[in-house]
Amino acid sequence: MQPASLVAKLPGDLSCNPDAATELIRLELASEIGAKQFDQWFTSQARLRVAADELIVEAVSPFLIQWLQKKFSPALRQAARIVLGDAVRLRFAVAAAVISPVVVGDSPTPQLRKSSSQPTPAATKPEQAATVIAVRPKSAMTTASFGEAAVAKSAMPGRRFADLQDFVSGPGNELAVTAVGQVCRSPGTQLNPLCIHGGVGTGKSHLLEGIYRQVRRLHPQLQVVYLTAENFANYFTSALREHTLPSFRQRFRSIDVLLIDDVHFLDAKFGIQEEFLHTIKQLDRQGKQLVVTADRHPRLLTKLNEELKTRFLAGMVCRLDAPDFATRREVVSRKAARMDADFATESLTFVAERFTQNVRELEGALNCLQTYHAMTGQRITASVARNVLADLERDCIRVVRLTDIELAVTTLFGLATDDLRSDNRSRSVSQPRMLAMYLARKHTRSAYAEIGHYFGGRNHSTAIAAERKIAQEMERQTSIQIASQTWSMRDVLETLDQQLHAC
Numbered sequence: 001m002q003p004a005s006l007v008a009k010l011p012g013d014l015s016c017n018p019d020a021a022t023e024l025i026r027l028e029l030a031s032e033i034g035a036k037q038f039d040q041w042f043t044s045q046a047r048l049r050v051a052a053d054e055l056i057v058e059a060v061s062p063f064l065i066q067w068l069q070k071k072f073s074p075a076l077r078q079a080a081r082i083v084l085g086d087a088v089r090l091r092f093a094v095a096a097a098v099i100s101p102v103v104v105g106d107s108p109t110p111q112l113r114k115s116s117s118q119p120t121p122a123a124t125k126p127e128q129a130a131t132v133i134a135v136r137p138k139s140a141m142t143t144a145s146f147g148e149a150a151v152a153k154s155a156m157p158g159r160r161f162a163d164l165q166d167f168v169s170g171p172g173n174e175l176a177v178t179a180v181g182q183v184c185r186s187p188g189t190q191l192n193p194l195c196i197h198g199g200v201g202t203g204k205s206h207l208l209e210g211i212y213r214q215v216r217r218l219h220p221q222l223q224v225v226y227l228t229a230e231n232f233a234n235y236f237t238s239a240l241r242e243h244t245l246p247s248f249r250q251r252f253r254s255i256d257v258l259l260i261d262d263v264h265f266l267d268a269k270f271g272i273q274e275e276f277l278h279t280i281k282q283l284d285r286q287g288k289q290l291v292v293t294a295d296r297h298p299r300l301l302t303k304l305n306e307e308l309k310t311r312f313l314a315g316m317v318c319r320l321d322a323p324d325f326a327t328r329r330e331v332v333s334r335k336a337a338r339m340d341a342d343f344a345t346e347s348l349t350f351v352a353e354r355f356t357q358n359v360r361e362l363e364g365a366l367n368c369l370q371t372y373h374a375m376t377g378q379r380i381t382a383s384v385a386r387n388v389l390a391d392l393e394r395d396c397i398r399v400v401r402l403t404d405i406e407l408a409v410t411t412l413f414g415l416a417t418d419d420l421r422s423d424n425r426s427r428s429v430s431q432p433r434m435l436a437m438y439l440a441r442k443h444t445r446s447a448y449a450e451i452g453h454y455f456g457g458r459n460h461s462t463a464i465a466a467e468r469k470i471a472q473e474m475e476r477q478t479s480i481q482i483a484s485q486t487w488s489m490r491d492v493l494e495t496l497d498q499q500l501h502a503c
Contacts, residue, residue, distance in 0.1 A: 470489070
């Protein structure tokens with residue numbers, strides 16, 4: 001039935017019957033823009049309402065209002081005139097009660113979902129009830145989502161966040177696990193900001209996702225946002241391009257808990273760093289919680305804004321080390337229990353002993369064994385595991401070269417490459433040189449004479465003396481100066497070891 005015929009059947013002034021008028025405008029608008037676009041935008045993203053001689057278009061976000069106004073104003077005005085006459089007025093308004101599920105479309109501006117005061121099926125799952133935005137900028141960027149999924153991890157229905165209960169605690173991460181627990185119990189009151197750093201596969205993202213789920217569970221009234229630093233950068237550049245910075249800032253500076261993964265992505269991106277700095281300043285003034293993860297200590301983010309570094313250092317900085325054997329054994333046992341394969345106990349011990357750097361190596365090894373079991377039906381014993389994983393184990397060996405050690409040491413101490421080979425005997429150069437020789441002996445098969453020759457044509461006795469000196473300083477817990485900071489010798493060596501394994 002066409003709108004015009006419906007209008008003819010309605011008695012009196014349609015403005016006195018707003019529900020009927022609204023329905024007629026919806027029908028007319030659907031015929032104007034097509035059923036597909038109407039369903040996408042005006043079924044769940046926005047709401048039409050007639051009040052007197054005015055058509056009001058309501059949506060939950062200023063972003064979405066701007067997009068609807070830009071794309072559909074002519075069609076909305078035409079539909080309203082057909083139903084209510086030429087004197088009708090068109091108005092756009094933000095209304096928080098509009099419930100709008102994520103729609104991944106071709107729009108350059110976000111579509112937003114917010115919880116309403118009315119019960120919805122999503123309300124029974126706190127971890128799936130967070131604010132979500134899906135974006136596809138004009139430059140055809142990857143769809144971005146903020147809240148339940150990060151930009152770098154495209155929004156997928158039913159995506160499940162990692163749970164803190166599944167995280168295996170051990171000597172290398174227990175400080176971070178304790179800090180995460182305190183943040184979950186009292187967001188914004190202590191350990192703010194919390195910075196978690198560590199190598200790949202040590203559990204940074206797992207802890208961050210666990211915070212998201214736990215805070216949503218314990219504090220459902222709080223707005224929690226989880227996204228990557230790349231996600232934040234994409235939103236910022238899109239807002240610059242679309243001239244919507246005020247809306248961008250309103251969105252990111254009004255949340256309660258902000259979780260940023262891979263903050264090292266912002267290294268050398270100075271314009272984005274400035275915006276991020278102002279965002280966390282505003283959140284800090286409001287007592288909101290910030291948690292970030294990085295692949296290295298904030299001091300080692302050499303191209304990061306100095307004030308950003310001090311902001312991270314002012315809270316709590318926790319390092320995640322490579323898991324020890326007991327932690328790896330527990331991780332392997334838990335993951336194997338969820339797999340459809342018959343693992344012997346000794347095979348799991350073998351995996352934990354052989355793959356030592358991170359959890360992803362362990363997962364890869366178990367996946368190989370599970371696939372072998374599915375192919376052969378054979379029980380996975382230690383002998384089977386050794387044969388199946390032989391190639392994978394060889395591929396996981398990290399060969400450290402003298403050039404790798406030289407690069408890691410000069411980067412940490414801010415030295416030029418030639419400094420370690422020079423005749424400079426000042427403490428600021430000689431101490432890093434001894435560290436490099438110590439690490440060369442520890443991580444390479446080079447002889448003392450070869451190490452001494454590489455670092456400036458020195459003899460083998462110099463390399464031997466350097467190794468002994470560093471070992472003694474570790475035993476005495478000697479401190480060492482790096483820029484304006486004082487580190488223990490053990491911390492310096494652990495940081496360098498971590499960088500060498502990550503190279």
